[in-house]
Amino acid sequence: MGQRSKVFGNFTEAVADIPDGAAVAFGGFAGPGTPYNLTRALLAQGAKRLTCIANTTGGAHQPRMPDIGMLVENGQVAKVICAFTAATRPTDVLPFTPFYERGEVEAELVPQGTLAERLRAAGAGIPAFYTPTAVGTELAEGRETRVIHGREYLLEYALPCDVALIRAWRADAAGNLQFRLSQRNFCPLMAMAARTTIVEVEEPVLPAGAIDPDQVHLPGIFVHRLVPIPPAPEGLWTTRRQERAR
């Protein structure tokens, strides 16, 4: 095989070339699918003026885990694009919030389904689409709408990104991925929307062909770098029960 391997030895190396100003998408919905290890490496790597795309800015729960909130605290973030820029529980104060209130970070608040669809559109070569979501709300004020078959819809644009950081359960050497249960969430969509997709993988990388072609959740076409997660405590949030129990 002529192509070079997609498997990287460590997280540091896998995120080393993410440039200042990059648009980076972070997979995950609550814990599953969240790239804690890659995010920790990005914190150490130090790229600045990032645009961070994710469901939430993170940091709502203890103990803290590497997330966008930490990148904000570390001075690496220019803008977030999220479905939550405040916590669902109004009494929770996010690490992100004081930075946002002081105007040090910009934020674009996007309904979750619109966020998913904008990512999917970018990955599918669709530059813009219409959605019923958010019509009649503050989010639609001053924006372009269109009546189609008697109902009003909002115009939304694709959301491409430079890098997707995601987490998967299994991968083969061709980069084909499988996610377990709700780990899937935004991960395949962000990979489709990204120029470079970097994956932390829970299981050792399998040889090409070891995953049934019918059971691939994300084809290797969308996957560029794979990093197997080492056992805890070096690897973060290993989901193997025996390791967590240590």
Next chain:
Amino acid sequence: MGQRSKVFGNFTEAVADIPDGAAVAFGGFAGPGTPYNLTRALLAQGAKRLTCIANTTGGAHQPRMPDIGMLVENGQVAKVICAFTAATRPTDVLPFTPFYERGEVEAELVPQGTLAERLRAAGAGIPAFYTPTAVGTELAEGRETRVIHGREYLLEYALPCDVALIRAWRADAAGNLQFRLSQRNFCPLMAMAARTTIVEVEEPVLPAGAIDPDQVHLPGIFVHRLVPIPPAPEGLWTTRRQERAR
């Protein structure tokens, strides 16, 4: 379980209530995924003025199998919406063609990716989207375009349908489906776009829970009726090799 079973005993019963004037999508790309058995039942059922949505109008090859071409010959079709309204080999004459030339059937020719995306949009509650496909061609003449980030795109509308007829490999009682290899093609998208999805299934219907939730290709939410395909010769195009060899 309160809900009534999705499993129907035969094809006749499963298509009995398809009304005159219905928009019916037919899965399949070449043989795989094509609902030959349901189409045969629809031929016998006799619904008129159908709008038929599929990749091709069929009938390009011998031996003839139940397809849109036969429905046209049977006087059941008002309009087709397809990526091919002529054969790929210009010397092949489709059964559909003389009816089209005489103005007895209307046709809308849609690029294959646009057809897939219009079905997907209908299934995803997206009423319209923009695509680069067909810009600058005869198909775009007189139609609405829009320049986005410097490139010209064509506006396309969702393509909802009343009924989807598809074929799958396996199903469970909840209606969850698995397709084998290139059988998947348009089938999940048509099911998403349809109000009622009727499936001919190659394997006996499994109990709910027998398919790993991570390996479901189309959730039962989109699936309403399942008909297991009987062995050949009663069942058409059974793909079990031993039956075909008889």
Next chain:
Amino acid sequence: MSGWDRQQMADRLAREFQDGWIVNLGVGIPTLCSNTDIGDRDILYHAENGVIGYGPVLPAGQEDLHLVNAGGQNVSLNPGAAIVHHADSFGIIRSGRIDVTVMGAYEVAASGDFANWKLAGQLGGGIGGAMDLAACAQRVFIILEHTTRKGEPRLLRQCSLPVTARGVVTLVATNLGLFAPAGEGFAVRELAPGVSFEAAQTATGAPLLPG
């Protein structure tokens, strides 16, 4: 005044779910609906993160860390469950296949408007899937405490906060009972044990109409 606790509020709304419904449960009290015994009704619980067909929250030690509901709780799966990604999950929502979405809220108006994403003076907010669900589900049910911690009413003539969607709420469960937005006020469908009509009216910012 007694009234319902959180699980009882969820149980009461879950009694309204009809056989065959696909039900989406939002963060907070609504997630308690999947703990309710729904008897022989066949209800399919959908979570915005692509989990279709889940059941009760599992106790610590029995949970699967790869599986959470919309509230991030580790739930169980029922037979026939299926997983999809976020775009397909919201495709199910936007295409109108959710029979009812149950959400929390800060305010509900007699017009059926509701507000649950942004507090007064707050910069940003927490929308999550609420706007998609509110705009596209067949029905929107709301569960919320009848008043704020300061005792101010949350069932109002008009929302004071930025709305999530307009005119969509048809049923509201609070600790005081079950109410239906009815234009000029709220129709009282049921009062919780120990709650009088007068007490409920006092706690409500719009006329209550005898059910």
Next chain:
Amino acid sequence: MSGWDRQQMADRLAREFQDGWIVNLGVGIPTLCSNTDIGDRDILYHAENGVIGYGPVLPAGQEDLHLVNAGGQNVSLNPGAAIVHHADSFGIIRSGRIDVTVMGAYEVAASGDFANWKLAGQLGGGIGGAMDLAACAQRVFIILEHTTRKGEPRLLRQCSLPVTARGVVTLVATNLGLFAPAGEGFAVRELAPGVSFEAAQTATGAPLLPG
């Protein structure tokens, strides 16, 4: 005049595929490219019906009836293959991830326009995935017989038939050789064995430019 047969035309174009490319093969002669021995290059063949990573066409008796390429032929799968549905397959196409698409055509113009979906006077046509691929792939290569059965040229100054896309073709393999649209004419990249420049020019409806 001798020249290349169909498999040789496909082989010649396949030699142009670079290591790591994702290649889409259209109906007809292009499907023969997946039969070509590409040595140690890592080429991923994509078919519009969602098959990613397929190999040669299989002989009768060894085929899997559930698996076809864009031409409906039963192909094999290479290790690392994956299957997606049509919307995801065309998502791969529209998002520019196909390094080259190889298609048949009725006509190719020196401008890079080409026509492959509708004959003169024909009602309707056969577009398939050609317009999506032509508009969105990184490169469009065409394989076609150099002339019609009546001997009329198919490499032209301008297309006479309705175009599939404009200005996109960069390489054309015919039975006479390998040509590159170059605005005013076609640059001759290579002539098939036994084919002279003059013979090729006679069969071409635009100037040939020495490569």
